[in-house]
Amino acid sequence: MERTTSKSLSPLPIFGPTISVMDRYIITELIGPFIFGVGLFSSIGVTVGAMFELVRKVTESGLPISIAIQVFLLKMPEFIALALPMAMILATLMVYSEMSSNSEIVALRSCGVSVSRIIIPAVIVSLMATGLTFALNEVIVPNANYQSSLILEKTLEQDNPPFKEENIFYPEFGKVRRPDGSRDDTLTRLFYAEKFDGKYMKGITILDRSKYGVEQIVSSESATWNPTKNIWDLFNGTIYLVSSDGSYRNIVKFDHQQLKLSRAPLDLAGKKRTYTQMNIAQSYEYLELMRLSGNYRKVVKTQVRIQQKLALPFVCLVMGLVGASLGVRPHRNSNRGTSFGISVIIIFTYYLLSFMTGAMGQKEVLTPFLAGWLPNFIGLGVALLLLGKASR
Structure with missing residues (x-):
């Protein structure tokens, strides 16, 4: 442990002057639990959110199994994008809790490394996850959801035209x-x-x-x-x-x-996409259409949805900071089951808060901006508060 700690202060030229052996070590430790979390949470999500409904369509509506598999695969990107923030908090909480219980955090701090510097690798991985989430939600998820919807309509409703008839x-x-x-x-x-x-x-x-x-x-x-x-x-x-x-x-x-x-x-009259089938640019086009029609409720709802789409990728950063800030606190022992349980509670709390602020935004209790971003601001505030306590 002492050998690793002493090297952690030496930067690696191939990564640039700010990436040290310590950063590389922690990032490597984070990758495994992060991939595991993505697989775990996306599997749970796609099973609950898509598989049960597809099985029902196969048994009751005669949907061919080959089509069901195709639709299932097209739905996967949506649940992978939703799983990325969940995987981020699970990975950071597990890795930093284990480092704390093994006294690695104490050793690093005794060498003069601050807590804020220790969690920099978590920030790096979180930013990468943020970019990946944004790319998925903008490029892959809307089209995949739209194609799955068209396939189901074509299979279950024959001769369904590409417009409202x-x-x-x-x-x-x-x-x-x-x-x-x-x-x-x-x-x-x-x-x-x-x-x-x-x-x-x-x-x-x-x-x-x-x-x-x-x-x-x-x-x-x-x-x-x-x-x-x-x-x-x-x-x-x-x-x-x-x-x-x-x-x-x-x-x-x-x-x-x-x-x-x-x-x-x-x-x-054209075949319009749902909110989950539109990226941000398409959502703005739909917003203009609703403004032309004068449908004020749809205008407000679309504004809230756009802000939620913009805010969602940054949940990865918030979750990464919260998980790392909780993990660096002193721990006598590390239990992965405990880390998983805490992660589930935080995730549930965040999405419950997001649902509430979204509803308040649609009721105009909050502005669309606050309706989309307030859960992130609260999560960031909690992370900074925990980080400040851990630094004392």
């Missing part, structure tokens, strides 16, 4: 000026189409309430989006002008009519 609703909200000059938030337009064949909307009904006291109902056999003019072309329809007392003021029939309306109904 029936009952397309598009509500548009905005401010309507009243006679007294006040402006109220209300439903300004409601677009409904019975069917969509990929180009033409069929059976169109549009309720226009954008002017106070005047309601306009547009009924049309078909409509299509005109991309050159950014306008809707409606064919073979009727416009009904309705007074505030509910009586018809005028009826106008048309063969072709153009209507200035957002193309959002067309976008909504």
Whole structure:
């Protein structure tokens, strides 16, 4: 132990001036438990979150086993990404607790190495895990989840088109000026189409309430989006002008009519991804679509989800710091079962807190930024507090 400690202060040129033998030793010790943790937690997650449902589809819906295996493999990246922060706290807690129980931490500190310097290897590995989590969630996980969804739909629902085929609703909200000059938030337009064949909307009904006291109902056999003019072309329809007392003021029939309306109904008719099937860029595009539609609740929910997507990779760093700060405290003996139990409790507490702040963000008790990042800030504060106590 003394020989290792004495070498720990000598930097390794091949790693640069800040990576010493001590760093290399601790990083090497961290890799094994980290890989074990990734395998353990991802296996538990994919079993509970995907396998049971796939087995049910195989037995009840006749899903072919080959397709079930393919979907299972496509779901793996999502659970691996979720397992990385869990594996980080397990690895750091196990390694640093064992070093503390073997008096390695005491030996290093007696040589003048500070606690903050001892946990630098944990920070390095945590940052690597943060980058890996971000890459998985941005490049692999959304597409893998989307492909698994398409495969299931194609297998279980034959001839399912890559767009919404029936009952397309598009509500548009905005401010309507009243006679007294006040402006109220209300439903300004409601677009409904019975069917969509990929180009033409069929059976169109549009309720226009954008002017106070005047309601306009547009009924049309078909409509299509005109991309050159950014306008809707409606064919073979009727416009009904309705007074505030509910009586018809005028009826106008048309063969072709153009209507200035957002193309959002067309976008909504397309096969849209869920939040787990979108990366950050796609989430921002969806946010703009929701803003155009005036769906305020969806806007807030999407803002919260975006912040959670941005914050999730940094959970690895927070967990690594918490685990290392707990591990460097004096321990008489090291028990891996105890480390695992503590890790599970911390992970459960973190994700419970994340769920609560996310819900509070959607209810606008917290801003979207705080809803996504507050659990990380709390975890970082706890880690710094534990580190400060361990340094005394």
